[in-house]
Every structure is written in structure tokens, then in C-alpha cells.
Amino acid sequence: MTRPTGADAGTRLPLCVVIGSRIEQIERARARLTPILSGLWGDESAVWPIELALHEAVVNAIEHGGDGTPDATVEIVLDIEDDELLIEISDQGPGFDPETVPDPRRPEGVLRASGRGVHLMRTAVDSLAAAHGPRGRFTLTLRTKLPRSGARGVPPHRGGSxxxxxxxxxxxxxxxxxxxxxxxxxxxxxxxxxxxxxxxxxxxxxxxxxxxxxxxxxxxxxxxxxxxxxxxxxxxxxxxxxxxxxxxxxxxxxxxxxxxxxxxxxxxxxxx
CATH class of the missing domain: 3.30.750.24 (STAS domain)
Known part of the structure; x- marks a missing residue:
């Protein structure tokens, strides 16, 4: 069953967006998905934490899931289950266990140049899970409650440099x-x-x-x-x-x- 997102009368969920596993593809995915998230939240200013979680998940998939092949892809699925937003990001890499990623706030990690993405995902959503799914692809699944009115955040914008x-x-x-x-x-x-x-x-x-x-x-x-x-x-x-x-x-x-x-x-x- 498809459902309108509220962001675009012609856009319905579930929605799957496939991008090449390359850094320059991040803005393409963002341009497609941010208006949908804003529509679901009903207010652009409330979408920033979820947009950040999605951004970090896609970056992680591109950086670690390319499998060394030039035609590698990242698949992003948005759906609604009951009162939750479901986000699935799959790639062709070996995967990892989010539970084993060190907390970057610890003294030994705070001055590292990397390792903060998973923590930022956790703070923005209600649950984060990882598994190998169909076709051997590694999938990160993010779930969060759809917001009530009056949510507050930082407004997104279009493009970037x-x-x-x-x-x-x-x-x-x-x-x-x-x-x-x-x-x-x-x-x-x-x-x-x-x-x-x-x-x-x-x-x-x-x-x-x-x-x-x-x-x-x-x-x-x-x-x-x-x-x-x-x-x-x-x-x-x-x-x-x-x-x-x-x-x-x-x-x-x-x-x-x-x-x-x-x-x-x-x-x-x-x-x-």
C-alpha cells in the first residue's frame, strides 16, 4: 500500500532511491529526500536531526560499502510503519556492528578526526540496527517516531559549498x-x-x-x-x-x- 508523504502530491511511500557509491552523489540523494522528510514533519525547521542521521548513514555506506567496484550502489528506502518513519540504507560492503563502535565522547576518542557518525545517528533516531539482507547487502535500519506539532530544529537548505x-x-x-x-x-x-x-x-x-x-x-x-x-x-x-x-x-x-x-x-x- 502506498501513502502520500505530504511533501509532494506525486511522491508516495515506500520510496527507494539508488545512488552511485561516490561522495558527489550525496547531494543528489539529499535533494530528493529532504523535501519528503520535511513534508512528513510538517515543518522544515523540525527535520534537521533526521536529515543529519540519514546523511551520516549514507556517508558511512559510501565510505565503507563500495566493495571496491566502480559500479557499486547505495540504496535508500523510506517508509512508514504505524507511527514510525523507517529508513533503510544498504550497501555492498562487509558491514559492521554498531554496538562495537566506541563512544567518541570518551577521552581517548574526542580528538580523533573520525568515528562520530554512528553516535550522531543514535542521538537523532529511536533505534538503529544492522544486518545483512537480501542479495548479501549490508543494511542499516533507522526508526524514529513521527513528530508531533511544534517540533523544533535547525532549518535545512538546498545545495552546498x-x-x-x-x-x-x-x-x-x-x-x-x-x-x-x-x-x-x-x-x-x-x-x-x-x-x-x-x-x-x-x-x-x-x-x-x-x-x-x-x-x-x-x-x-x-x-x-x-x-x-x-x-x-x-x-x-x-x-x-x-x-x-x-x-x-x-x-x-x-x-x-x-x-x-x-x-x-x-x-x-x-x-x-
Whole structure:
């Protein structure tokens, strides 16, 4: 039995979306699925946690489930069972047990550049399970209750890229980040920019996150890698204007204890 999603009169569930197992395919899947999730939630501003969980699951499938073949695929299924949203993401990889993934908030894991995706999935949904299904594909199954009215979240947006502008104030190099700090886009752009500053002998770096729209686990990992690289060379890297969505992600992954973060630029500059 098919059911309308509420997001698009021509879209019905269950729905299966198949993408190539390549990083550049993530935005294609997001463009197809986010309007459906927003329709189910009845309010775009409420969909962010589920969108993040789905994003992390797809990233995981692409990074670890490609099976080394150029024609590998990731299959994403959305459905409704009773009062729950069901999301299944399957790939061609060997799979893993989510129960064995270490908590990234532990002291030994908080400064790792990776390993936060499964934890973020768990915090966003009611249940997470893994199994090998038909055709030998590994499948992650996420379930969460459909929301009641008045749900609150961070609004999604369409498309994604990262722009970085550099300026200097009182000997502090400020990088103004605009866009998405996510896998394959802002994450790579940021780490490259930080490496260039380190090579130029820059010791005081302030990242302005006021215009950062999204941060995922890879983006958080890019921040951690940048922080470690700057610190290793005797420098300091600090944050200012951390958005609500980024702050929530930092809190969930234990990174609020790592970064010096400030509410105003002047306060941050004075701290160096």
C-alpha cells in the first residue's frame, strides 16, 4: 500500500532511491529526500536531526560499502510503519556492528578526526540496527517516531559549498567560513586552508562560524584535525560565532571541551 508523504502530491511511500557509491552523489540523494522528510514533519525547521542521521548513514555506506567496484550502489528506502518513519540504507560492503563502535565522547576518542557518525545517528533516531539482507547487502535500519506539532530544529537548505575569506585583526588571522562544513566540501577546503596558514608560519587563527549552515561528523573531524595541526606547530586555533546547530553537534560529540569558543569577535581576539 502506498501513502502520500505530504511533501509532494506525486511522491508516495515506500520510496527507494539508488545512488552511485561516490561522495558527489550525496547531494543528489539529499535533494530528493529532504523535501519528503520535511513534508512528513510538517515543518522544515523540525527535520534537521533526521536529515543529519540519514546523511551520516549514507556517508558511512559510501565510505565503507563500495566493495571496491566502480559500479557499486547505495540504496535508500523510506517508509512508514504505524507511527514510525523507517529508513533503510544498504550497501555492498562487509558491514559492521554498531554496538562495537566506541563512544567518541570518551577521552581517548574526542580528538580523533573520525568515528562520530554512528553516535550522531543514535542521538537523532529511536533505534538503529544492522544486518545483512537480501542479495548479501549490508543494511542499516533507522526508526524514529513521527513528530508531533511544534517540533523544533535547525532549518535545512538546498545545495552546498564552502567559501573561506581571510582577514587579519591585531595579529590574529580570521577565517570567515560560509556554507557547509561537511564531507567532500567544506571539510577538505578548511583543512587545506589551515595547512597553507601553518606553512606560512601563522600561529593565531580564529574561525568565524557565523555563516556555517551545516556541520556533519566529517566537518567536525576537519575541525579537530585543524586544531591538532595548529597546536602541534605551537599555534592556537579558536572559534567564534558558533551556530546553534554546530554547538549542538559539538555537545553531542564531546567537542565543546576541546575548542575555545567565544560569542564575540573582539572577545576572541583579546584571548590570544
Amino acid at each position: 564552502m567559501e573561506i575569506k581571510e582577514r587579519s585583526v591585531n595579529g590574529v588571522t580570521i577565517l570567515d567560513l560560509t556554507g557547509d562544513l561537511v564531507l567532500g566540501m567544506g571539510e577538505i577546503r578548511l583543512t587545506e586552508e589551515i595547512r597553507n596558514l601553518i606553512d606560512a608560519g601563522t600561529k593565531k587563527i580564529l574561525l568565524n562560524l557565523a555563516a556555517v549552515r551545516r556541520v556533519d561528523s566529517a566537518g567536525a573531524g576537519g575541525l579537530v584535525s585543524s586544531y591538532k595541526s595548529v597546536t602541534r606547530e605551537g599555534g592556537k586555533l579558536k572559534l567564534v560565532n558558533v551556530t546553534e546547530q554546530a554547538r549542538d553537534l559539538f555537545m553531542l560529540t564531546g567537542l565543546l571541551t576541546v575548542f575555545d569558543a567565544y560569542d564575540t569577535e573582539q572577545e576572541a581576539i583579546n584571548s590570544f
